[in-house]
Amino acid sequence: MPSADKRELRLISWNVNGLRAVMKKEPNFVEIFESLDADVFAIQETKLQEGQIDLDLPGYHQVWSYAERKGYSGTAVFSREEPLQVIHFTDCAEADNEGRVCALEFERFWFVNVYTPNSQDGLKRLDTRMAWDTSFRELLSRLAQEKPVVSCGDFNVAHEEIDLKNPDTNHFNAGFSDEERESFTRLLDAGFTDSFRHLYPDLTDAYSWWSYRMRARERNVGWRIDYFIVSNSIAENIRGAAILNEIYGSDHCPVELMLEI
Numbered sequence: 001m002p003s004a005d006k007r008e009l010r011l012i013s014w015n016v017n018g019l020r021a022v023m024k025k026e027p028n029f030v031e032i033f034e035s036l037d038a039d040v041f042a043i044q045e046t047k048l049q050e051g052q053i054d055l056d057l058p059g060y061h062q063v064w065s066y067a068e069r070k071g072y073s074g075t076a077v078f079s080r081e082e083p084l085q086v087i088h089f090t091d092c093a094e095a096d097n098e099g100r101v102c103a104l105e106f107e108r109f110w111f112v113n114v115y116t117p118n119s120q121d122g123l124k125r126l127d128t129r130m131a132w133d134t135s136f137r138e139l140l141s142r143l144a145q146e147k148p149v150v151s152c153g154d155f156n157v158a159h160e161e162i163d164l165k166n167p168d169t170n171h172f173n174a175g176f177s178d179e180e181r182e183s184f185t186r187l188l189d190a191g192f193t194d195s196f197r198h199l200y201p202d203l204t205d206a207y208s209w210w211s212y213r214m215r216a217r218e219r220n221v222g223w224r225i226d227y228f229i230v231s232n233s234i235a236e237n238i239r240g241a242a243i244l245n246e247i248y249g250s251d252h253c254p255v256e257l258m259l260e261i
Contacts, residue, residue: 013041014253030056065101084105085105087139092132110149115153118156148231195228199241209253
């Protein structure tokens, strides 16, 4: 593909921790959405059932995945380009009814939005999490055989010690267990690049999620668990990656990828 034929896309991902709640805040979700002016905007943890919200986003196609359980999980993608096809499942029996994936095929790439299951306190859902990770990795690998993949979302893991404020006290906790971190390594090893670390391999204190407790966000005691990963074949097309920690409304902040494709 000649370089002159490429264009730079602005891609945004945000775990909103309840879309209806963010709609009631100031600024509300639509105001934030419009200010970011993304080509593709992905959200996780919508906590919605079909018909519970009517979002007016002129110029964007809307794709939603809903959990069977009310007020739980859920993902959505809003894109200027109309998708050629959409996938809502990973073939993970343990979690495929939780609305955790929106995979959209565009002309030049697959865009996969994910809300990875949390292993929960005491790692009591770790087996489900590991089964999900395997199914998700197989999905991305399969799609990458067709065209480059861009995947984003809340992966619910801080990959390396640099990705959270207090690694020493979290090695046995959900989001930083050896099993989850090794699983994320296997995902990258399957042919994908962590876009933020590609540009900023040594940047510290860069987090996308903070507990609501103990003034964690004010003190920047956080975790980087929201990612954009891309097929290795397009890693050199990354033009920018950012954590938009000036945007409030959720316990997560949006993350951004600028990609030429």
